Amino acid sequence: VKASGKNNFQFFKQSMNEKITERLFLENSLRNAIGNNELFLVYQPKINLETKRVYGMEALIRWRHPEIGLIRPDKFISISEETGQIYNIGLWVAKQAIIDTKALHEAGHILTVSINVSSKQLENEKFIDDICCVVNEIGIDKSYVELEITESHIMSNIDKALKILNELSDKGFKLSIDDFGTGYSSLSYLKKLPAQTIKIDRSFVLDIYKDEDDRSIVATIIAMAKALGKDVIAEGSETQEHIDTLKYLHCNKVQGYFFSKPIEIDEFKEFVDNF
Numbered sequence: 001v002k003a004s005g006k007n008n009f010q011f012f013k014q015s016m017n018e019k020i021t022e023r024l025f026l027e028n029s030l031r032n033a034i035g036n037n038e039l040f041l042v043y044q045p046k047i048n049l050e051t052k053r054v055y056g057m058e059a060l061i062r063w064r065h066p067e068i069g070l071i072r073p074d075k076f077i078s079i080s081e082e083t084g085q086i087y088n089i090g091l092w093v094a095k096q097a098i099i100d101t102k103a104l105h106e107a108g109h110i111l112t113v114s115i116n117v118s119s120k121q122l123e124n125e126k127f128i129d130d131i132c133c134v135v136n137e138i139g140i141d142k143s144y145v146e147l148e149i150t151e152s153h154i155m156s157n158i159d160k161a162l163k164i165l166n167e168l169s170d171k172g173f174k175l176s177i178d179d180f181g182t183g184y185s186s187l188s189y190l191k192k193l194p195a196q197t198i199k200i201d202r203s204f205v206l207d208i209y210k211d212e213d214d215r216s217i218v219a220t221i222i223a224m225a226k227a228l229g230k231d232v233i234a235e236g237s238e239t240q241e242h243i244d245t246l247k248y249l250h251c252n253k254v255q256g257y258f259f260s261k262p263i264e265i266d267e268f269k270e271f272v273d274n275f
């Protein structure tokens with residue numbers, strides 16, 4: 001028993017070491033990722049089921065690492081938040097996304113781009129000036145730029161978040177509350193938030209056609225949003241059953257694999273052309 005306990009500890013130590021090594025490795029190579037053109041964006045269409053149109057797209061970051069290959073954001077966004085690298089990465093995302101959106105507009109596709117913004121970015125007092133600078137430099141109306149901010153980030157420091165979100169809203173940006181339903185916001189705060197849109201978290205959509213509780217939760221979120229004059233979109237709509245149930249619940253805006261995975265901008269343009 002003693003020996004195996006020791007072995008377990010050795011194993012634990014080894015896997016800990018591997019984790020730390022991997023993390024340091026990612027952290028270091030992330031420093032050069034922007035300069036080496038290793039980051040790129042993919043876009044996922046947002047569909048209005050009523051008008052049957054693509055009305056927007058969400059920008060999602062990817063990292064093509066020279067040795068490891070493709071890395072998803074779940075693997076490096078939190079590291080970049082801890083090191084502070086997220087700040088410059090976030091500005092790079094905004095710039096690239098707005099350049100691509102402007103090109104789409106010039107090709108006749110007038111749609112809104114949604115950009116994920118983490119609380120670490122909002123905490124930087126230069127954020128509002130810097131993001132405005134990016135938008136003005138490229139030259140697009142701010143009403144076509146939606147910032148997605150997760151509910152849990154907002155709720156972790158609600159007063160501070162309210163101040164920044166109000167400023168961003170006054171500047172003309174659209175705001176959306178991401179991963180809604182997972183962050184425990186109270187109705188009174190929801191009412192105060194200047195966001196136009198509530199994005200229902202994927203976890204409530206997954207079993208929506210067979211789980212009555214999930215269906216009730218989604219129905220409640222939709223009713224609440226309506227009462228507050230806000231728009232709703234459901235993420236993670238993967239199947240015809242998801243779409244049918246969401247339609248039945250009067251949630252007419254959806255995003256998910258049913259219509260398209262996130263794709264690169266050229267493919268996205270083709271998708272919209274053929275939709």
Ligand code: C2E
Pocket residue numbers: 044059060061072073074077090093116117118178179202235236237238255256257258262
């Ligand atoms: P999120 O903002 O909640 O984005 C939705 C995630 O769900 C994306 O994962 C998307 O690819 C995935 N997804 C879309 N449709 C479906 C579906 O039908 N089924 C399933 N199972 N998944 C679907 P992704 O691209 O790996 O991004 C993960 C998270 O990383 C995002 O979650 C967001 O929090 C963060 N992230 C991505 N790009 C950025 C960025 O540019 N900046 C910041 N700060 N965070 C980002």
Ligand code: CA
Pocket residue numbers: 058116148178
């Ligand atoms: Ca999002």
Ligand code: CA
Pocket residue numbers: 178179201202235
């Ligand atoms: Ca989500």
Ligand code: CA
Pocket residue numbers: 150178179
């Ligand atoms: Ca998320």
